[in-house]
Amino acid sequence: MPRDLRSFLNLLEQRGQLRKITAEVDPDLEIAEISDRMLRAGGPALLFENVKGASIPVAVNLMGTVERVCWAMDMEDQMELEALGEKLGKLQSPKPPKKISQAIDFGKILFDVVKGRPQKQLFGTAPCQEVVLEGDAVDLNLLPLIRPWPKDAGRVITLGLVITKDPENGIPNVSVYRLQQQSKNTMTVHWLSVRGGARHLRKAKEMDKKLEIAIALGIDPLLIMAAATPIPVDLSEWIFAGLYGGEGVQLTKCKTIDIDVPAQAEMILEGTIDPSEYLPDGPFGDHMGYYGGIEDSPLVRFQCITHRQDPVYLTTFSGRPPKEEAMIAIALNRIYTPILRQQVSEITDFFLPMEALSYKAAIISIKKAYPGQARRAALAFWSALPQFTYTKFVIVVDEGINIRDPRQVVWALSSKVDPVRDVFILPSTPFDSLDFASEKIGLGGRMGIDATTKIPPETEHEWGDVLESDPKTSKLCDSRWAEYGLGDIKLGEVDPNLFGYDI
The missing domain is CATH 3.40.1670.10 (UbiD C-terminal domain-like)
Structure with a gap:
């Protein structure tokens, strides 16, 4: 069964971690306010089925708990994430195996890389291309883009997978950047100068050509995790996603540009950036907990939108944690x-x-x-x-x-x-x-x-011994805890409020 947003929504619903909202809600401020309250309460993911001014439902807060982030990666707890990190670490700095068992383990990792290679689908056969809109039919106003905070400059895409290619070698960069709607068919993209998309745009300018760009909306959350992992391993984000998920990502070619996109996405926006075109972007609320400034950012012109029948829009928003x-x-x-x-x-x-x-x-x-x-x-x-x-x-x-x-x-x-x-x-x-x-x-x-505890010559005096319980007495108390009549008190489960922590 292919991995996609819908299968993850189904998983959350099966596990009682999805709430469907049928009442009409406004994508301007209201969706974010509801979602923010739910995030702070550690509540379930939300699917708004009746969004004002749009016929497309909005999913938010899907990865609002660490538990659900683990589920997105087919894992049940955080310790499995460390095992994945060990695998990636061995790929990053491989060492000659000293034992047969080490050679076998590294061989398994390489096999996982082979399994993680992307799988290609022909244009028109992918779910994300069931409907094709071009020319005047391209209208971003039909999308339920949210505006999270009162002083935000406009409607934004916050959880789109932004895909560009190096104009020289064709190597793709897959990242998550914020995009602000500027008109019916244009948006500005906000990225730092050190990020892959910005480097690609500088190269396109040097070569006097436009940069092709695709935005994948409503994607498998696993792809978000892969795009958010900027570790120095010489593998593409698609390979990372394959390693994370245990199988290759299904990709398909865009209709109007030469970029591969996730075949199982809900929607794809296809466009280009003229390196000479910039417009003011912002202000917007950011992860620091403040509104950012206004900054001239590259202008994306979209000429094609493809999407599934009855697509679902996935979004999120930044701000002071928890988010x-x-x-x-x-x-x-x-x-x-x-x-x-x-x-x-x-x-x-x-x-x-x-x-x-x-x-x-x-x-x-x-x-x-x-x-x-x-x-x-x-x-x-x-x-x-x-x-x-x-x-x-x-x-x-x-x-x-x-x-x-x-x-x-x-x-x-x-x-x-x-x-x-x-x-x-x-x-x-x-x-x-x-x-x-x-x-x-x-x-x-x-x-x-x-x-840390200081040692000479960091200090000129001896450090006092740390206070610790007598091991024999501690063991005795463990064995007699119920006998004391204290068996109903679970050790280690301390209420922080007892010590002045207002939690």
């Missing part, structure tokens, strides 16, 4: 962990807190063996993977600290850090242009904090 993008980031954190261990050997674990926008602050643990190791680990972290370039704060703790427990991390900061000795700052480094905290847009500082 869907934060849940995706938590899942990606698990995938990155074994890859990061390969890049920086001393790191035992790392965590990107959702409250820190899933990338602004990192907590890493190390098995400390020598003085200065925490600082080295922090510096290595910033250069390990491209997505860590904009991480402002790195806190390094000992491996015994549970980095996902804020109480333990705050204890380590409070009991192991001398700000004069253990805090270091790197000034004037590349910075996120959406981050208003820096004095100069695109340029700012980074802070590393060594919250």
Whole structure:
């Protein structure tokens, strides 16, 4: 059975994680407001079947919990994500096998790569091309594009798979960028200058040609995960999706441009960008929790729309966490962990807190063996993977600290850090242009904090022993817990509100 948006919606419905809304709702602000409330409550995915001004239903909040992100990848829990990360890490930095078993394991991974190669379908046979609209029939106003926040500049596509090709070598780039509607058949695309689409456009300009671009809407969430994984492996996003899903992605050629798109998508927009055409884009609410600025962005002119019969539109929106993008980031954190261990050997674990926008602050643990190791680990972290370039704060703790427990991390900061000795700052480094905290847009500082136990010559005095229960007494209490009449109290399940955490 082919993987697509509809099959995932069916899965969510079977598991009681989809709510269908039949009341009429407005795509201007109302859909986002309902969805935001549901996200904060950890509620189910939503399918709005009666959208004002449109005949197309809107699906949102599909990956609003980490559990549902795992389901999108045919997994049941986060630990399976780490196993996937180990597989990708071996592909990234393969080592000569020392044992027959290692050779067999690597052979299985290569076989998975072969299985993950895309499968091609002829034009017109793919579900996404059941209906073809060209010329005057191309009308973006018929789509239920949402406007999430009151001061947003207009209607947007937020979860479209944006596909371009390198004008020189034809290698595709598949990413998720925001697009703002400008007219009946045009939109501006907002991408950072370092992203693949922007590089392709610069090359097209140098070659004095237009850049072809396709937007796939209503796609299998697995493809979103593949497009959101910017790890340095010499494989296309289609191969990544094949590795994630265990089978090759079904692709088909567009009708008017030379680009392959997901055959099972609900809708495809086909267009071109003239490198000389730009229009103001924004402002829009972004993941930092603020409205971004207005920026001249490339103008996309669409000449063709193809779609399924009775398509479904998939969308999301950015903002202060929790949001869907934060849940995706938590899942990606698990995938990155074994890859990061390969890049920086001393790191035992790392965590990107959702409250820190899933990338602004990192907590890493190390098995400390020598003085200065925490600082080295922090510096290595910033250069390990491209997505860590904009991480402002790195806190390094000992491996015994549970980095996902804020109480333990705050204890380590409070009991192991001398700000004069253990805090270091790197000034004037590349910075996120959406981050208003820096004095100069695109340029700012980074802070590393060594919250590990200090060893000579980092300190001139002995460190006190950590308080720990007597092992024999602890074991005795475990065995007699019910005898004490406390069997109804589950150990480890502590209400954070008891300690002043308003959760």
